[in-house]
Amino acid sequence: MDKKTLIKNVIGLAARLAVAGIFIYAGTIKLLAPAEEFAYAIETYKVTGPALSLWAAYIMPWLELFSGLLLAAGIFTRFNAALCGALLLFFEALLGQAWLRGLPVTSCGCFGSGSSNSLGYEFLQNLVFLALAYLAFRRGGLFSADSALEDKA
Amino acid sequence: MINKRTARLAVLGGLLMFVAAIAILLARQFNVGPARPAPGFRTFGPAGALVQITEYSDYACGACRAAADAAEKMLKVYGPDVRLELKHYPLVNIHRWSLDAAAYADCAGEQGKFKEYAAQLFENQEKWGDAKEKPKEFEAFASGLNLDWPAMQACAATPETLKRIKLDMAEAEMKGVNATPTFFINGKRAVGPAQFTEALRKFDTMLKARRQPPAGNCPEK
Numbered sequence: 001m002d003k004k005t006l007i008k009n010v011i012g013l014a015a016r017l018a019v020a021g022i023f024i025y026a027g028t029i030k031l032l033a034p035a036e037e038f039a040y041a042i043e044t045y046k047v048t049g050p051a052l053s054l055w056a057a058y059i060m061p062w063l064e065l066f067s068g069l070l071l072a073a074g075i076f077t078r079f080n081a082a083l084c085g086a087l088l089l090f091f092e093a094l095l096g097q098a099w100l101r102g103l104p105v106t107s108c109g110c111f112g113s114g115s116s117n118s119l120g121y122e123f124l125q126n127l128v129f130l131a132l133a134y135l136a137f138r139r140g141g142l143f144s145a146d147s148a149l150e151d152k153a
Numbered sequence: 154m155i156n157k158r159t160a161r162l163a164v165l166g167g168l169l170m171f172v173a174a175i176a177i178l179l180a181r182q183f184n185v186g187p188a189r190p191a192p193g194f195r196t197f198g199p200a201g202a203l204v205q206i207t208e209y210s211d212y213a214c215g216a217c218r219a220a221a222d223a224a225e226k227m228l229k230v231y232g233p234d235v236r237l238e239l240k241h242y243p244l245v246n247i248h249r250w251s252l253d254a255a256a257y258a259d260c261a262g263e264q265g266k267f268k269e270y271a272a273q274l275f276e277n278q279e280k281w282g283d284a285k286e287k288p289k290e291f292e293a294f295a296s297g298l299n300l301d302w303p304a305m306q307a308c309a310a311t312p313e314t315l316k317r318i319k320l321d322m323a324e325a326e327m328k329g330v331n332a333t334p335t336f337f338i339n340g341k342r343a344v345g346p347a348q349f350t351e352a353l354r355k356f357d358t359m360l361k362a363r364r365q366p367p368a369g370n371c372p373e374k
Contacts, residue, residue, distance in 0.1 A: 031177045034323035037189070040316060065177070066170050075166040145165055149158050 012139025015132040016071060019084050022129060023068025029112040030061035041109025045098050063087070071136065074144020081137035088130045095123045181327060189324060191238045192317070194262035197228055198236035204339060204356050207238045209325045211333040212255060212274040213248035213282040220334040220346040221275050227353055234360045239271075240321040242333055250281055250288055253309065255318050257291050260308035266298050273297070 001009070030038050039057035043050060064087070071080040091110070098105050099119040108122045117125075141147050155163075190196070191207075208224065210217040224237055241259075243251030254274050261270030273294040274281075281288035295302045308314055325335070336343040336352070343352040 028177065032180055033189070034320065034327050036323040037320055040320075062174075065173060069169050069173055070166050073165070073169055075162050075169065145162060149161055 008139050009142040012135050013142040015135035016074070016077065016081065016140035016144075019081070019129055019133045019136050020068045020072035023064045023084055023087075024072065025068075026111050027061045027063070027065030027068060030057075031065060033112050035061075038109055038112065041105075041107050044103065044105045044107070044109075045094050046101070046103060047094060047097070071140075074141065074146050074148075077140050077144050077146050078137055081133055081140055085130060085133035085137065088126050088133055092123060092126050092130070095119055095126065099123060182329065189320065191240055191321075192259070192262065194265070194267040195239040195259075196236070197238075199233050200236065202234055202236035203360065204231065204235045205238075206235065206339075207240060207337045209240050209242035209321070209330050209333060209335045211241075211243050211248060211251050212258065212271070213251045213278050214244065214333045215278070216345055217334045218275040218278060220336075220349055221271070223346050223350055223353075231356075231360055240325065241318045242322055242325045242330060242335070243318070244333060248282060250284060252318065253287070253291065254281070256309040256314050257295070257305055259314055259317065260305040261295065261298070261300055263308055264300050264304070266300055269298050270294055270300070 035054060035057040037057075038061065039050070039053040042048060042053040042056055048056065067080050067083045067087070070076060071084060095108065105119055108117075108119065110122055188207075206224075208220065210220065227235060228237060241255040243255050245252050258267060258271045258274060261267055277290055277294070281290040284290075292302050295305055328335075328337070332344050334345065334349070336349050338349075338352045338356070341352065343349045
């Protein structure tokens with residue numbers, strides 16, 4: 001592996017761990033709080049009703065945690081990087097519509113139901129993570145279970 | 154057909170998810186997680202107190218009434234060494250008006266008289282607890298305390314008030330609370346006034362030792 005490729009792969013690894021870390025953190029913090037709290041945060045986006053919000057609040061944190069863990073370990077790296085990217089796009093759509101509609105969202109629900117930054121800030125922050133997820137997708141194979149098992153095979 | 158490598162990765166991923174799920178469920182069971190503070194009017198004592206107590210209570214429950222008296226005495230005796238946080242856990246299946254009582258208590262709290270209104274609810278729980286129709290006592294207690302009843306009614310009907318109570322209930326359920334009163338004293342569970350008093354005794358020696366300077370100590374030179 002030449003130096004240029006190595007640098008690219010190291011950047012990809014850093015991006016993979018950054019995205020995985022944020023997903024693990026976001027999922028865990030929500031899972032350790034009552035689902036109803038997160039459900040209330042989802043409701044403020046005025047996209048889903050209370051019942052659907054509660055279901056989303058039950059499922060989404062597990063999805064975040066598992067995809068983050070698998071991405072961190074480099075298991076099905078590309079698939080999980082793509083999944084994280086798709087989730088980030090979905091969050092962007094939710095944040096964007098709330099931002100455009102001027103909805104009074106006091107907590108974005110991104111990291112539990114505690115207070116959060118402005119919608120605009122969260123939107124831009126997610127864009128950064130989206131870019132990192134893309135890097136993880138393209139170059140996130142270094143020190144991954146995928147590559148370790150490939151080497152053995 | 155799934156090849157050997159994919160199968161190995163799937164097993165590894167499955168194991169990782171299994172371990173993570175167990176860790177999360179255990180963490181929930183042991184109440185590891187961000188605490189959602191009760192509003193100021195339901196919190197008594199300094200934030201940095203040595204003994205931190207969270208109580209889940211229902212205004213129509215007789216044992217909660219006894220516990221409220223014990224808690225009141227405890228606050229008087231231990232003062233700044235104890236912090237008590239009251240959270241609502243109305244047992245709506247057996248106490249029809251508990252949720253309303255909790256909402257009115259919070260709304261009395263918004264007007265600065267949570268403690269007084271809560272005391273009225275406990276003292277007269279036999280009058281309103283089993284009422285067939287919506288109890289008139291809620292209004293009578295408010296009038297007796299010079300509270301703005303129309304404002305309290307409006308406050309009790311807001312989604313924010315209901316949300317606050319429902320979140321207390323959801324939190325209690327996640328902590329495995331299924332009886333009232335349930336206390337968490339520095340994280341340790343005590344159910345009922347007797348266990349609460351017993352648990353407090355354990356802190357008594359510690360708090361007394363903390364208050365008295367060690368023998369032979371020269372405080373200032």
